[in-house]
Amino acid sequence: MARRRTVDEHAARIAALVGPSLNQRDAEIVPLAAALGRVLVEPVVTAGPLPPFRNAQMDGYAARHADVRRTPVVLPVDGVQPAGPAVRTTLEAGHLLKVMTGAPVPEGADCVVPVEQTAEEEGGVRVLRTVEPGAFVREAGSDALPGTVVVPAFTHLAPRHLAAAAAAGVAEVAVRRRPRVAVIATGAEVVPPGAPLELGQVHDVNGIALSALAAEAGAEIVLVDLTPDDPAAFERCLERAVAESDLVLTAGGVSKGDFEVVRQVLEPLGADVTEIAMQPGGPQGFASVRGVPVVCLPGNPVSAQVSFTVFLRPLLRAAVGLPPVAPQVLPLAAALHSPKGKRQWLRGVVKHGSVYPVGGPGSHLVVAMAGADALIDVPAETDFVAAGSSVSVLPL
Amino acid sequence: MARRRTVDEHAARIAALVGPSLNQRDAEIVPLAAALGRVLVEPVVTAGPLPPFRNAQMDGYAARHADVRRTPVVLPVDGVQPAGPAVRTTLEAGHLLKVMTGAPVPEGADCVVPVEQTAEEEGGVRVLRTVEPGAFVREAGSDALPGTVVVPAFTHLAPRHLAAAAAAGVAEVAVRRRPRVAVIATGAEVVPPGAPLELGQVHDVNGIALSALAAEAGAEIVLVDLTPDDPAAFERCLERAVAESDLVLTAGGVSKGDFEVVRQVLEPLGADVTEIAMQPGGPQGFASVRGVPVVCLPGNPVSAQVSFTVFLRPLLRAAVGLPPVAPQVLPLAAALHSPKGKRQWLRGVVKHGSVYPVGGPGSHLVVAMAGADALIDVPAETDFVAAGSSVSVLPL
Numbered sequence: 001m002a003r004r005r006t007v008d009e010h011a012a013r014i015a016a017l018v019g020p021s022l023n024q025r026d027a028e029i030v031p032l033a034a035a036l037g038r039v040l041v042e043p044v045v046t047a048g049p050l051p052p053f054r055n056a057q058m059d060g061y062a063a064r065h066a067d068v069r070r071t072p073v074v075l076p077v078d079g080v081q082p083a084g085p086a087v088r089t090t091l092e093a094g095h096l097l098k099v100m101t102g103a104p105v106p107e108g109a110d111c112v113v114p115v116e117q118t119a120e121e122e123g124g125v126r127v128l129r130t131v132e133p134g135a136f137v138r139e140a141g142s143d144a145l146p147g148t149v150v151v152p153a154f155t156h157l158a159p160r161h162l163a164a165a166a167a168a169g170v171a172e173v174a175v176r177r178r179p180r181v182a183v184i185a186t187g188a189e190v191v192p193p194g195a196p197l198e199l200g201q202v203h204d205v206n207g208i209a210l211s212a213l214a215a216e217a218g219a220e221i222v223l224v225d226l227t228p229d230d231p232a233a234f235e236r237c238l239e240r241a242v243a244e245s246d247l248v249l250t251a252g253g254v255s256k257g258d259f260e261v262v263r264q265v266l267e268p269l270g271a272d273v274t275e276i277a278m279q280p281g282g283p284q285g286f287a288s289v290r291g292v293p294v295v296c297l298p299g300n301p302v303s304a305q306v307s308f309t310v311f312l313r314p315l316l317r318a319a320v321g322l323p324p325v326a327p328q329v330l331p332l333a334a335a336l337h338s339p340k341g342k343r344q345w346l347r348g349v350v351k352h353g354s355v356y357p358v359g360g361p362g363s364h365l366v367v368a369m370a371g372a373d374a375l376i377d378v379p380a381e382t383d384f385v386a387a388g389s390s391v392s393v394l395p396l
Numbered sequence: 397m398a399r400r401r402t403v404d405e406h407a408a409r410i411a412a413l414v415g416p417s418l419n420q421r422d423a424e425i426v427p428l429a430a431a432l433g434r435v436l437v438e439p440v441v442t443a444g445p446l447p448p449f450r451n452a453q454m455d456g457y458a459a460r461h462a463d464v465r466r467t468p469v470v471l472p473v474d475g476v477q478p479a480g481p482a483v484r485t486t487l488e489a490g491h492l493l494k495v496m497t498g499a500p501v502p503e504g505a506d507c508v509v510p511v512e513q514t515a516e517e518e519g520g521v522r523v524l525r526t527v528e529p530g531a532f533v534r535e536a537g538s539d540a541l542p543g544t545v546v547v548p549a550f551t552h553l554a555p556r557h558l559a560a561a562a563a564a565g566v567a568e569v570a571v572r573r574r575p576r577v578a579v580i581a582t583g584a585e586v587v588p589p590g591a592p593l594e595l596g597q598v599h600d601v602n603g604i605a606l607s608a609l610a611a612e613a614g615a616e617i618v619l620v621d622l623t624p625d626d627p628a629a630f631e632r633c634l635e636r637a638v639a640e641s642d643l644v645l646t647a648g649g650v651s652k653g654d655f656e657v658v659r660q661v662l663e664p665l666g667a668d669v670t671e672i673a674m675q676p677g678g679p680q681g682f683a684s685v686r687g688v689p690v691v692c693l694p695g696n697p698v699s700a701q702v703s704f705t706v707f708l709r710p711l712l713r714a715a716v717g718l719p720p721v722a723p724q725v726l727p728l729a730a731a732l733h734s735p736k737g738k739r740q741w742l743r744g745v746v747k748h749g750s751v752y753p754v755g756g757p758g759s760h761l762v763v764a765m766a767g768a769d770a771l772i773d774v775p776a777e778t779d780f781v782a783a784g785s786s787v788s789v790l791p792l
Contacts, residue, residue, distance in 0.1 A: 032589060033620070036608045051760055053595055059653040082625065082655050084584035085596040100653040102585055102695070104596040115652070144763040151766060159608035160792060163697055164766035166604045171590030188480035189498055193428060194567030199449055200481040200500045208562045212432045212555035224429070229478065256511070257455040257496040259478050299498070301559055364447055367540040370547060370560035396556060 004277035006380070007310060007343050010284060013272070014311045017286055017293045021246050022319035027174040032162050037218075038175035039321035040161075044151040046168035049141030055083075056099040057136040061118060061125060062109035063096050065133040076124045081106070096125055105137050112136035144168070156321035179319050181219040182241035183210045186252040186261050187299055188229040205301035205366055206251035213308045214249070218320030229259040238265065242292045247316075249308070252299025255283040262296050271296065277380055279342040280363035281307040300363035306345045306375060309396065327377065327392045330355045335387045338378040347372035348393060355393045372396065400673035402776070403706060403739050406680060409668070410707045413682055413689045417642050418715035423570040428558050433614075434571035435717035436557075440547040442564035445537030451479075452495040453532040457514060457521060458505035459492050461529040472520040477502070492521055501533050508532035540564070552717035575715050577615040578637035579606045582648040582657050583695055584625040601697035601762055602647035609704045610645070614716030625655040634661065638688045643712075645704070648695025651679040658692050667692065673776055675738040676759035677703040696759035702741045702771060705792065723773065723788045726751045731783045734774040743768035744789060751789045768792065 027041040056062065067075060075096045081087050083102040091097055091108040099105060099112060110133055117129045144150055150164040151157070157175070165173060185206040191197065192204055204226050211221045222244045227233045234253070241248045253262030254273050263273050266287045273285030273296060280303035285296035297307045314324055333354040338344045347369050348355040355376055359368025377392040378385060385391060423437040452458065463471060471492045477483050479498040487493055487504040495501060495508060506529055513525045540546055546560040547553070553571070561569060581602040587593065588600055600622050607617045618640045623629045630649070637644045649658030650669050659669050662683045669681030669692060676699035681692035693703045710720055729750040734740045743765050744751040751772055755764025773788040774781060781787060 032604050033607065036611055046763075048593075050763055052593055052598060055760075057758070057760070059651065080654060082584055082653075083596070084625075085594050089595075098654075100655060101651060102583070102598070138758065138760050142758070143761045148763065150763045158792065159605050159612060160701060160762075160766045160768070162608050163601045163605035163701060164763045166589050166599055166601045167697065167762040169590055169593070169599050171588075187498070188478055192567075193562050194565055197444075197448055197565070198481050199485075200479070202448060202498070203562055203565050205559045205562045208428050209555050209559035211429065212558050215432055216555060221429075229480075255455065255497060257478075258476060258494075259496060301563065305556060305559060362453070362534065362538070364451075364453070364534050365539045366563040367442075367446055367544065367546045367560045370556045372556070396554065 004275050007276060007278050010276050011311055014286060014295060015315055017288060018247055018295065018312070018315050021293050022179045022315055025177045025179065025246065028177050029172050029174055031172045032166055032170070035157050035162060035173050035175055036159065038157050040151055040153055040155045040157055041174040041176055043149045043153045044165045044168055044170050044173060046144050046148055046150050047146060048169070049146050050144040050150070050167055051138055051140060051142065054105045054140050055138050056101055056103050056105055056112045057138050058112055058114045059100050060112045060114040060136065061096040061127070062091060062099045062105045062112050063127070064091065064093055064108055065111045067094055068111070068113060068127045068130050071127050071130045074121065074124045074126045110134060110137065154321065176320070178218060178220040179247060179316060180222045180245040181211070181214040182223040182245040182248045183207055183214070183221065183225070184234070184237050184241055184248065184250045185226045186229060186234060186250060188259065190226060192226060206299065206304045209301060209305050210249050210251060210297070210308055213305065213313065214316060217313050217316035218322055219316055227261070229253065229261045231261055231264050234261045234265050238289065238294070242289045242294070245292065248289070248292060248294040249312070250294060250296045251304045254285045254296045254298060266294065266296065277342045279339070279344050279361065281310070281345070282342070301366045302363040302369050305369065309375065309394065310345065325395055327394045329390050330393050332376070332385055332387055332389050332391045336376070336378070336385050338383055338385070340383045341380055343380045344378040345394070346376040346378060348374045348376040350374050350393065350395070355391060400671050403672060403674050406672050407707055410682060410691060411711055413684060414643055414691065414708070414711050417689050418575045418711055421573045421575060421642065424573050425568050425570055427568045428562055428566070431553050431558060431569050431571055432555065434553050434574070436547060436549055436551045436553055437570040437572055439545045439549045440561045440564055440566050440569060442540050442544050442546050443542060444565070445542050446540040446546070446563055447534055447536060447538065450501045450536050451534050452497055452499050452501055452508045453534050454508055454510045455496050456508045456510040456532065457492040457523070458487060458495045458501045458508050459523070460487065460489055460504055461507045463490055464507070464509060464523045464526050467523050467526045470517065470520045470522045506530060506533065550717065572716070574614060574616040575643060575712060576618045576641040577607070577610040578619040578641040578644045579603055579610070579617065579621070580630070580633050580637055580644065580646045581622045582625060582630060582646060584655065586622060588622060602695065602700045605697060605701050606645050606647060606693070606704055609701065609709065610712060613709050613712035614718055615712055623657070625649065625657045627657055627660050630657045630661050634685065634690070638685045638690070641688065644685070644688060644690040645708070646690060646692045647700045650681045650692045650694060662690065662692065673738045675735070675740050675757065677706070677741070678738070697762045698759040698765050701765065705771065705790065706741065721791055723790050725786050726789050728753075728772070728781055728783055728785050728787045732772070732774070732781050734779055734781070736779045737776055739776045740774040741790070742772040742774060744770045744772040746770050746789065746791070751787060
């Protein structure tokens with residue numbers, strides 16, 4: 001038998017095909033309220049200083065420091081400055097102005113005496129204790145000077161970044177368009193969710209599983225379709241998918257049976273369909289159709305989910321600025337056997353710092369997979385792993 | 397000065413007020429494609445077995461094991477069974493049926509011989525090597541028996557759970573309604589995003605920051621409003637917010653100035669507004685208005701973000717089934733000073749396993765906060781932490 005392609009080799013080819021399409025997306029302008037989780041394309045720069053004007057950090061009295069250096073002292077008060085538009089732009093020498101937190105501090109004043117250090121009395125306010133020069137005054141520009149980048153390009157926008165952009169007076173930002181993904185599930189035996197079954201039929205799992213996996217990795221799902229093993233129907237579906245998306249995922253139709261619709265349609269277009277040395281997920285393929293990458297995943301639902309997780313999740317997450325899901329090295333809670341020659345991705349559950357193998361290796365065990373939360377990565381040359389050994393585990 | 401309430405005491409009161417409102421939400425029925433990330437209310441149970449019928453795990457020939465025990469042997473082939481509806485329900489003794497992966501295996505057959513172990517020839521197919529009894533046949537119910545819970549109630553739905561539900565023939569699921577959150581920012585000095593500023597005015601930061609924080613924690617944002625320091629306007633806003641939401645967040649208007657709109661309106665309704673021994677975020681409050689919890693956060697934008705993170709993020713995440721954001725204990729990269737008497741939440745950046753304090757303590761430093769990714773939790777009684785000491789760090 002010809003040497004099978006390894007997981008790493010296939011991953012490199014998929015990355016070379018898919019990466020450029022996912023990363024050369026154009027920008028779109030969205031309001032701040034819609035920008036959470038998106039990747040900023042252009043830096044947000046503040047035109048003016050932040051804060052925009054010097055203002056009070058406490059409720060108290062704006063004063064010239066020279067007038068309150070010696071205390072106690074009683075000074076007249078020229079009114080109240082609430083937060084909001086300035087009622088008075090200059091403070092007369094020997095006077096106070098009552099200021100609320102965030103209120104503009106008038107010219108001339110160079111400190112705020114907190115209200116707790118004062119007492120109202122006939123004819124003015126008694127300052128009981130002095131403060132340092134500059135105390136409780138937030139200078140204009142003390143957070144950011146004009147022209148400062150307040151959110152750098154390529155930031156994955158969290159609430160605090162939107163806050164900084166809002167402070168800078170920005171109402172909308174340029175973010176990367178999310179990658180548009182189309183999913184085409186194939187198979188004569190597959191019927192839509194919830195439809196009644198005849199003998200030989202199963203409900204489609206790949207459409208919902210792959211679209212949910214892609215959405216979780218940051219994609220916008222533009223189309224989820226289901227075609228029987230009919231080349232003409234698959235071709236129509238593919239046309240539409242390629243026209244609307246940055247990446248097309250197909251499920252099924254790539255193994256060695258007599259009715260492999262994805263092979264039949266895509267191999268004449270130059271598809272690379274081959275057996276990968278992995279389990280689940282042996283048969284895999286890819287093609288480029290009118291410049292749009294088409295990644296062909298196996299039809300067994302566990303194989304499809306594992307293949308997406310291994311080959312596509314890292315690329316989509318990177319494209320939208322999500323951190324990679326790093327493999328962990330954990331002790332194996334129970335010994336496992338594994339067939340030699342193919343890298344195994346066994347379902348596991350991580351508990352108390354160990355990983356427990358769960359369910360069987362069968363690629364039809366969809367319910368067993370739902371109970372797992374990790375994939376145990378067993379190298380191709382390994383046929384037995386003793387309990388307590390360290391294994392590499394990929395969180396789902 | 398009266399003893400200030402501690403962070404933990406205030407957190408317990410907020411939890412007692414907000415928890416019931418967030419957790420007693422009704423269910424809604426959504427299609428599987430809209431259920432990603434939601435919390436399942438009722439278990440998904442499969443009515444029939446999964447897989448629903450015995451089927452082939454490989455492309456090959458369904459056989460009675462007795463007929464292929466001794467090889468090589470040439471047997472006639474009764475046709476091809478693709479995946480899909482059954483073309484033949486019983487296999488005659490001494491015959492083979494070609495089957496594709498996923499195709500129903502007829503009665504009588506008890507193994508599938510992979511196509512690679514056979515050769516076509518005149519009058520039939522030569523089986524070159526035998527297989528074990530039962531080989532490559534997936535029995536009906538081998539993944540789940542009828543009546544099995546395939547996704548337990550209260551599962552936070554990941555793609556693999558939707559896959560299992562789809563396999564079980566379910567097209568829609570009952571999930572908890574997301575908590576509906578309304579945000580009301582207050583302040584005479586605050587203008588909407590992007591509006592031109594006069595002296596004394598600033599752009600609203602709290603509306604976008606709190607709604608983004610709540611959305612990130614799983615809430616549905618039903619209203620984001622901005623009112624000046626005018627009690628009548630705030631009351632109108634509050635009426636609408638209470639009518640539409642499970643939780644109202646206000647920002648500003650709770651400190652000791654002369655124009656504290658939130659205090660003015662809510663204290664007569666029984667609000668608890670007090671000074672918490674924390675920085676940023678001293679003045680805080682809460683009320684229950686027509687049974688809807690109203691949590692009153694301070695108006696300084698850094699204080700508002702920190703207060704949400706400390707008091708509300710854990711409650712919202714728990715209500716929607718997201719895992720808690722656990723504090724980490726990390727070495728402090730550079731010494732820090734901290735005023736005694738108030739628990740400090742200083743902004744920090746985690747890098748190479750240490751946390752670096754960044755920016756100043758000022759609660760107006762919105763841009764500095766955007767550059768942080770964690771809060772350093774400094775106990776109230778601490779006034780100095782040496783470089784290299786272990787500190788508790790709350791990821792943002």
